[in-house]
Amino acid sequence: MLEIRDLHANINGKEILKGIDLTVGDGEVHAIMGLNGAGKSTLSNVIVGHPSYEVTQGCITFNGKDLLSLKPEERAHEGIFLSFQQPVEIPGVSMVNFMRAALNAKRKYQGLEPMPAGDFLKLMREKRSIVELDSKLTSRSVNEGFSGGEKKRNEIFQMAMLEPTLAILDETDSGLDVDALRVVAEGFNKLRKPKTSAIVITHYQRLLDYLKPDVVHVLIDGRIVKTGGPELATEIERNGFDWIIKGMSL
């Protein structure tokens, strides 16, 4: 599904990613762990095409397409979704208008007619219940006045509406209490289809207990330095990253 080869990327002239190789197959869940500043969020931003990041070397293909030549909105239409670490408040743009614009843009890309208003509202109701998102929230402006937990839930709700094939969860667990984390993670699991893949960026084991990754990567200083099975996450939770870093210098 996703193939990243020798990816180097800069922000403001500073190199953050220094040669990433990563392959995510259909239906796989990959966890990426690492210290702050290792380049985890940069990697997710580069995949979705954030204009502040400059790719200097390497390539990304997504289902055979050259991802780096596509605009952010085209990558979204192809099925990539980023659950933002800090979801953005957009006062004055209602959730309904926002979701309708997003959904119909995707349908247009797929050569479909816009969804009839009745069907759309029914879909909103249906998906909202999966993440237990209050109807009051979906009648408000995008993320405006939402609590931290509500914003994260809203991200998963949007994912439910757009049905991506690759979801990137960028520290979706940060700022969530235990109950909210369960709702978000279970919501995500309910939405997954056999072919849906995910990249989960996190510092903690907690979220991974729910999401059950197939592969765990450790990202340090812009490189993936260690890859293993789910047991790697448990080991990091117990012993931290020091032993990996020490292992590198040997």
Next chain:
Amino acid sequence: MEATKQYIDFYSEVCETIASRSQTEMNAQREAALRTFSTQGFPSPKVERYRYAKVEADFSPNYGIALTPLSGPLPPYCFRMADAEPRVRVLYNNVADKADSIVALNTMLCVDTLVVHVPRGVRVEHPIQISNILKGEQDTMVSRRILIVMEELSEADVIITDRAASQSRFLTNQVIEVIMGDGSRLSLYDVEETHLLCTRYNSVFVRQGRDSRLHHTSLTLFNGHTRNRLDVQLQGEGSEVTANGCVIADKMQRVDNNTLIDHQTPACQSSELYKYVLDDSAVGAFAGKVLVREGAQKTVSKETNANLCATRSARMYSQPMLEIYADDVQCSHGSTVGQMNETALFYMRQRGIDEREARLLLKAAFITEVIETIPLESLRDRLHVLVDKRLRGELSKCEGCKLCK
């Protein structure tokens, strides 16, 4: 000076024609207006309230000057000057700023007045809609005058729309006088939807009696050069005014809103919210003064001007002003000028909304706050649609326009 002389010469040629087509109350004011206009001429940018306008340049082009009385059927509660009650006719030119030369020019050249008269205690159920449609093959200057008299305890919604039906150059000099009796309520909407070759000077003067409520909304959806002036005298205790406005401008459009809220007595409230969305090389100006006079205790006043410049070449001049001569008041004022929220833009694009659509949604969202304050629901819904169309470029009547080719 050249332009001033042209208008004076023109007036001396046609003053008899004007007088013969007009009424006593209007004719009685013309000589004094001519003196004011001749002495002052067109205000230069050194005149404080015309700092951001280019008056001389706006009035200089050679226009044919329309001297036609009102025609066509009038809405309920509306009259030609000649048909209005004498006690209403004498109120003509009572509230307007007679010392202002743009007002004076209107008083000199205007042939008829549209009088809106709502008698005591009458609650007008349906909005009164006044449509000004500019039409004609020749470049034309129009002087328009509206007098709104709300008697005690009366209520009405008045919607004034300015449109242009042909692609000629038009210059409009409009003066609106509003007299609000004790306990009266008026929602006054002024919607401009003209084209790039239209220049508009619109001066609105309001005098409010005790416990009266005015909700004024000025919407510049499409225009060429526009200057809106709004002066409100809160003369009766406990009176309230809400004066909101929104501006959407792009290309080389210019919009200048200049307001004065004059708190003359205690316990009055005023609230102002003006929002601009400027694109391309548009220029916007907002200068709003709130004056709290000595003795106007317990005044509550709030003034906000927020602006969005979507390009680096768009310019906004913002000047909120507060002048207070009383010591027991609650007043605030503020202004912001910002750019497109790039973070929000990217968030929307990640969800699949293309950049053009995302920008459009953000601009409409910025304006929404003003439209949401409109009490009249049907108008609110209509305006949401109009704003959307405007931002999509579906409202600009660019066919055959010399500038948009």
